[in-house]
Amino acid sequence: MIKLPIRNFEDLARALRRFEELFGAPEGSAEACELRDISNGLRAFEDKVAARIATQRFFAGSLINVMPHSAPRPDASAITSSKKHESLNAQSN
Template sequence: MIKLLICNFEDLARALRRFEELFGAPEGSAEACELRDISNGLRAFEDKVAARIAARRFTAGSLIDVMPRSGLDPTHRP
């Protein structure tokens, strides 16, 4: 099994094209094995992107929580 690393959107596009070429390969063939490797790489990339989005949301939420509210905020009650 080869560990496929997708580090940028060019790698992602290349992996998706290859996935499309191999889709439907007979089970047990070398192509099916490569297809599984690509699928695992795509999942790993998806997990990495999701983790980055979650980290940014957490950071953004933290900054908003500690920022003072302006006098223009209608929900703010002193």
């Protein structure tokens, strides 16, 4: 029997192994009931992980939207000329 809810990736690995063992259990059997419970636990864990990813992407996007207004943009020509200068010095040595 798998401990639910699934709280971490170790629990997830155990639940997936048990899911594979039970897959195809006859309908109405105790194994089919356990399979359904594990399936619901897997779905809940997946939803929790997806929500965390969405939150992180939202906040990362918010930072990207804010940074150009609050931080100076690098001068691309200065970076390019600096790299050319470094490249020429490396070739001459």
